[in-house]
Amino acid sequence: MTRRRRPTTGGNTVPREMTDATNASKSQKSREAILESAAKLFRRQGYSATTLRQIADLAEIQAGSIYYYFDSKDAILDEVLDEGLRRVFNGVKLKLKQAGDISHRQKIALAIEAHLVALHDASDFTSANIRIYGQLPERLKGPHRAIRRAYARYWDRLLSNAQKADEIRSDIELIPLRIFVLGALNWTVEWFDLSKKDAVQKLARRTESIIFDGVKR
Amino acid sequence: MTRRRRPTTGGNTVPREMTDATNASKSQKSREAILESAAKLFRRQGYSATTLRQIADLAEIQAGSIYYYFDSKDAILDEVLDEGLRRVFNGVKLKLKQAGDISHRQKIALAIEAHLVALHDASDFTSANIRIYGQLPERLKGPHRAIRRAYARYWDRLLSNAQKADEIRSDIELIPLRIFVLGALNWTVEWFDLSKKDAVQKLARRTESIIFDGVKR
Amino acid sequence: MTRRRRPTTGGNTVPREMTDATNASKSQKSREAILESAAKLFRRQGYSATTLRQIADLAEIQAGSIYYYFDSKDAILDEVLDEGLRRVFNGVKLKLKQAGDISHRQKIALAIEAHLVALHDASDFTSANIRIYGQLPERLKGPHRAIRRAYARYWDRLLSNAQKADEIRSDIELIPLRIFVLGALNWTVEWFDLSKKDAVQKLARRTESIIFDGVKR
Amino acid sequence: MTRRRRPTTGGNTVPREMTDATNASKSQKSREAILESAAKLFRRQGYSATTLRQIADLAEIQAGSIYYYFDSKDAILDEVLDEGLRRVFNGVKLKLKQAGDISHRQKIALAIEAHLVALHDASDFTSANIRIYGQLPERLKGPHRAIRRAYARYWDRLLSNAQKADEIRSDIELIPLRIFVLGALNWTVEWFDLSKKDAVQKLARRTESIIFDGVKR
DNA sequence: TATGAATGAGCATTCATTCAT
């Protein structure tokens, strides 16, 4: 019952920024490969339809070997989910931090773009998270509720600040608005192939324009 | 190979509204119960995570009995998916047919409302469809692509007419707009419990307002 | 536990000769249809691979209806087996009874012919019996051992008489000979389509010639 | 779809004689155990009446483990069938190759003996093949038709050579003769327990004598 | 006289998981 867990770099708080090539051991690489394969397959097929054998095949290891790195399929999901949300969240925060002194509308525009980038990026972590979270059993959702709520609150603040600054009409209720905006963004995963250069940026600008200005003449 | 499939109600065009108690045979009731249970579970957990035993339990029959009515789990999904899309589609078309001579914006507002109603209705067929379709393997998606495309084109026409009538800015590209709007609507399934009276109508109005007028002051 | 068994004409001792058209009720016809369908399918696919649904389909009734006529699948087999052996046995006995005063070799020749006729006849009862008996579980074989042994003993007498009359070499052991002869005959089911006119007669004559005269120059 | 099937011994041409204990890995042993158990049960009960659980029990492994070695029940059958026919075929060919310069009748006598040996040997592969092949559905028979035909042609040549050398009467048709002979041999499986020493040889000699010299005085 | 509806035990198969090496 006391399970292994040797090759972790510290649970879920691994500084994944340094994973690229530096000292990433072979072991580290296998771990990453498993996670990336899992994310890709979860995204495409959902959690339950994805087998460990598929993940192993894609990661080019043996199914049994997965258990050297992870305690269970659930544990892989956990990390994929976590990574996925952290990527959008960090992406959005970073973008806004880098921006100088800009209007609230411009801030929201940047957040939209960063959210879309995370979603349509090469990696599948964020899109996997967005796509499968809703259908997961309570047991698997539970641990991630906190971060998700934090992200939602982050957007709420973004919108609230804009409203206080009179850049959003005062009769707009913010929570439904946030759901509306994030829904529209998230759903693009189901339709769009935004791998082409600048496609994400273009979509982001269009979305921002509709949300602020509306579509009417 | 050529057995079973006796108890069908005659294709997919059954008026399922009158199923309650009227003259629906006992057989028909079981069939409906299976479909409704399946829809509910598919919606909640996805297709692959839902077992026939769960469906049977919810329908209060024995797992083996399902095969008296359906050839396979896939066949159940097929019918749930079909029913689900037909319900939104019919709902939207009916709403617009009933409306008299109204503006394009009003038409779109009605379509939004009807779409949301189908999604948050008592029945889970539409929401199941919307939620799980994207993760299904090709084999299961295939047969439904046509109807889905037809529905998309229906919205495109709605928007196109509005644009021609100068009720939508001419610089707006319509296909991204349609994806944007339907995405925002579909995503509400993930967040909202709109079972409260008028909640759907209120959300519909809010959504329409944002889309047309935008959120800015 | 006290099972039905209404439409039997007296267990296994039914005078099946009068079944043709005379007073055979509709019920009787269904019974026969079930048995004939079962015999055909058992012969082709074996007992265990044949489903009641297949039998019902071929007999053009509903699967459930079989239980109006028979207590179980086993009971059908029982009757098919019985009928099958009785048909060869009666066929051979009848042929020999009709024959006048002939040599032992001629008698055996007639027995060979009658055995082959029963085997390749329109009806599948005998061939089903021959083909599937060996693979049946003890429980199903048991009740038929007696008749089978009786038939074997009948042939043994036939051969023994011939040997006593010096028409078979005295150094030939009769039981292996019987097995050899019946084996050769029975195996034809696996290879030959003897539905063509006179094919059976021709094969019978050839077989008799080999057995008595041998193949050598 | 493209997983498993690792532990093969390299196609079907493995010299299975050396499997006993020599260097056969543990894995190899399990594979053999499955095949041998399957052959024994198929022979006794037929294909469809044999369950994987029975095979697993006899092989002293868990039912699920079978799938580590075989893709399906059908795949096991395939290999059993193949092995079974190869054993007789090789047995007969080997016997004849070892024989020096002998008469055609003596050659046929040896072939009869080798065929009977394969059939009544410790292993059940050949007898399983002979017994169940006829009742198999097309799908399972198909792949083995070629080898079976090759074996039949081999016998045809044996007989044809004998006839050309005037050791078989010229009025004998060879194909029916082959069927007759092989039928007589094959059928012994249904009756005889030839495990006793020399029983097979004795039967072989008797059979050859009847076929060539006939039974008449 | 028959059947439509339903059952439940059992089947082949899958898959997350284990563990000796």
Place this chain on the structure above:
DNA sequence: AATGAATGAATGCTCATTCAT
């Protein structure tokens, strides 16, 4: 650091059987 071999619980599905009508 990783795997080959094996497990066993659970899955979708089949089928002989039941029984009210």
